[in-house]
Amino acid sequence: MKISRECIHCLARQAVEIAEEATPLKEEQEEIIKRSLKSLSELDFDATAPEIAYKMHQHAKQITGNRDPYEKLKMEYNTIATEITEIIKSEKWLENAHNPFDMACRLAIAGNIIDFSVGLELDYSAILKSVEDSLKIELFGSGTHALNEAIQTSNRIMYLADNAGEIMFDKFLLNYLPKEKVIYVVKGAPIVNDATMDDVYFSGIHNLVQVMDNGHSAQGTILSACSEAFLAAFEKCDLIISKGQANFETLSHISNKKIFYLLRAKCKSVAAEIGCKRMDYVLSEVNF
Template sequence: MKIDLRCIPCNLSSLLRILDVNNAGEEEKKQVVRTFLKEVAEMDWSDTPIDIGRKVGEALEPLFGNHDAFRDVKRLSNRSLMEIYDDLKEELLKLDDPLLGALKLSVAGNIIDVAPGHKIDIHKTMKDALSRPFAIDDLEELAQRIRSTDSLLIVGDNCGEAVLDKLLLELSGVPNSYFSVRTIPALNDITMREALEIGMDEVATIIDSGADAPGAQEKTMQRGFFDVYSRADVVISKGQGNLEGLSSAKREIFFLLMAKCDVIGGFLGVPKGSFVAYRKAESRG
């Protein structure tokens, strides 16, 4: 997936949001934005939107270093979902097909409302996840593949949502399960720190993907992760950022996400707001 001009204002908005969260001064904001825009103007337009996201991090680094601007947001998201983890598991086990339900719930993690003082309605969450139609629906095929596979990799995305990925991994029971995290903080994406806090290591081997931006890319994968990624029988990619970075990958990948913007919707040929479970076939050559 290549850069769309609409990705520039989107990333600029993310940059400004990070600056506001960290109470940056007006002159600091101007300097960071100036650096970002200068770097973006010199980019190769055949790059992916992830490469613009990397420019956000690079522009912020002189001011904040590796400071995790969304640390509190990530902790709240994870804690809110972990509080109902056992209840969600109990509800899934009542279904005729708990694995299929867990897959749907994993996608629905994109839209679960997490805010201070907000208590998640378990029954509404389950109902919404199970009843919402998918614009692209390869879930049945994915479920069948998981049931017969020996190795499964989930390329992780956001905190909160990752708790539901943990539940999916637990119910799948795949002997060799892996879950990948970002190398450094990127927006509200999950890193090793948060993965360990939610006990992801209880259901899978946590592995650093090498991603230094809000999405995985083959060109940035660490060797150990690339070996797992290449050999895994089934790879699930979560969220928009990972789709942006892995849509041109040669191997087969199942993309699970909500199309949250017109750029992604247009790329997939679905309306904005759609749930998607898309199997990208292995490409040759």
Template sequence: MKIKLYCPSCLINRAFVESQKASDDPEIRLKSLLDSFKAISCNTNPNVTPAYLGTIRDRTIKKTSKNPDPFHEEKIISNQRAIELLPLAKNYIEKAETPSDKFRKACLISIVGNAFEFGIKDYHFDFNDLPKWIEEVEKDIGIDHIRKIERLANKADRILFLTDNAGEIAFDKILVEQLKSMGA
């Protein structure tokens, strides 16, 4: 996804939240914020992705604040809540009648897990709403390449699976288990 008109404001808002979490010292907070503004500004162009700019922002704040993980506490809570919800997620998948449907449901669970985000303006993921999230993704996945992914996975000897959000790995584990059951 290339950068869109609204992306810089979201990146900057996240920089504000992250700099607040990175330090209790107001001077370090301000320096982290200003350094991240500069880093975002110097690296923004029409072809850059928001993820790339987000990585630059995060690295800048971590370096300036000397805090390697400003969202450490949120990640711990997210992991705990995701683990608590694993039985619900597994039950959802077990209701599928075919291996193909189980794979699809495992992919949908993994997609929902990717919604575990912190510091995004006007966005809050409520773990208690997991069934609603699953239902929404199931109804409107947007671009749906799950069957194509399944065909490719069935042909694969090995698969490298990358994760990026705390909490999501608990749900990704379910998808990895499905991939293993397919022989990948």
């Protein structure tokens, strides 16, 4: 998905937020903002928003030496998500569901609300509301039946993770997949609140399925920048389960893979590209 005009003011907002999160020093904040806005002014309209945002985050890391400005927030949301998922397990939501697979998909999508890059103010109640709403709203797109059919006929499945905290909700869906066929993928290094191997070990997902990182630290999955090991694994998989907006933005042009996108459509540009409304719960195999 190419960058749209709608993305530009969002990226400018992110430039300020990145600076404020990376350092308390005014001089460093101003330098990060200046370099980020310069990168934004030189953008290629054939690029994706995550490619532009990656450059801005690199400026922050170079200026401050702070490798992971969002580390504390990620742990906070891992903890919040754990508390909510423990309630779901203790109350046996899935065991009592008419269609447990459908509920597992909805819970995975609900967790996608945990996204710092879109400017949402989140707390425990906002995440819990996303979870509760996911059980009663209509999903936009192909639906859980189509995904389940694709899973049953696939030989190798890649599950592209999105954010810390959110991955706790992914566990519900992973438990309904053929685990021996699944490889779960996170980022190769920190960026915003995207999940890394540290979050995988916190969540225990490494005890469920094979895990790996993609060798890169941009949001989404920029194939040209990912490691050879990841690309080899990606090539072998005949089904991709893609979580979150950034993965959609960086993979939606691919037509030779069966990819199901699971996300909350949190911005107008992504919603318009998919054909849904902003904040819809999306589960769709999108072909352009």
